[in-house]
Amino acid sequence: MELNPRGAVKSESPLAMTRARIAQSASPQEARVVVCEKAFLGHLVLRGNAGDAAFRAGVERALGLALPLEMGPLSLDEARGVSLQWMSPDEWLLIVPQGQEFAAEAALRGQLTGHYAVMNASGGQTLLELSGPCVRELLMKCTPYDVHPRHFPVGKGVTSVFAKSSAVIRRVAEARWELVIRRSFADYLFSWILDAAEEFGVYVASGASARPASHGAARELATEAR
Template sequence: MSDLAIFNVNPAAVVVKAESPLAMSRVTVQTVGSAKEAGVVVREHAFLGHLVLRGNAADAAFCGGVEQVLGLPLPQGMGLLSMDTERGVSIQWMSPDEWLVIVPAGREHETEMRLRTALTGHFAVMIVSGGQTVLELSGRAVREVLMKSMAYDVHPSQFPVGKGVSTTFAKASAIVRRVGEERWELVIRRSFADYLYRWVLDASEEFGVFVASR
């Protein structure tokens, strides 16, 4: 660990103001006046802590160390998502040896250091917060918007709460997660953020869309 170049990407003494990937995006569709009127509510969860974790899922010590630090079991199958909504912590299976960890804003450096202390052997952990953001979509018409935007089957029988997949979304890529009965999240790359945000708003306009404060 002493040979690694580790630094805090979110220090207490902020010199440069951080901007979300959607800082310059503008709403260009007709919106409704409140979330109660809307078929779709769109909200960005900016500045969350995103980490990529890699390791051996067959190693009991690795799995135990992750659970000790994050307080959640390590998902070990395609589409599985472990969540603690009260603490704002989640772990999503991305491949047989890779997981996406999301923690509250400003907690990524602490989480990385705790993982590096708890884990041994071959593993990797990297902060990728600056390259991603999260769009939350909620409301009665969200599934219709998703069906217009992606080929993956989002019927409740195939996409229950607690499932997440990486897929093609509006000709780009996104991680789609169902985190509630009528609440979904899109984890999107910074380079696609403005395009996908505008796509979601346009696809939601016919159902009545409300943009919640970020």
């Protein structure tokens, strides 16, 4: 079913109100951690039998990505903005660009047969992109999972405890990470991240502008989170 509203229906991300309260107070050129919500991406949960060759082949035909068969390695096509991540022995998280959820689901249903499930979970999750030279130090303050490059290379993703909650942690480039978080914890985790990153200098960007390793400060929510 196509879940994207058409016309004049207003959509708001899980962090719409939180971001509206942030007061930037320093130059973005100084930041060593940049935080950006990648709102309205398509999040799909895929269930099936990884031991079934027909299931694996069907997923690859539909998505153009190989099905990951173990925790850790991501199937990632940055050019298309599509990723597929192992979540459990019979569950995967598919993320696609905004507006492509229905097409991705239809492609999977057109290629898969037998016992499987595809569920659109876009409204229940959001993605935070963290970039800059001090992101690893920030993550070390937030999760007990080992994020050292020897243990967490580019292209790896895991689900772990994060700031007394949980998050899907993904390293998509040398100095760029992603957090997939639940809508219900989005405000809390965003505030925690701003507070934890304040010592490095943090800048909250919007949309694609998060890529540069800029610097700034978002102190209002950091103060509230203490």
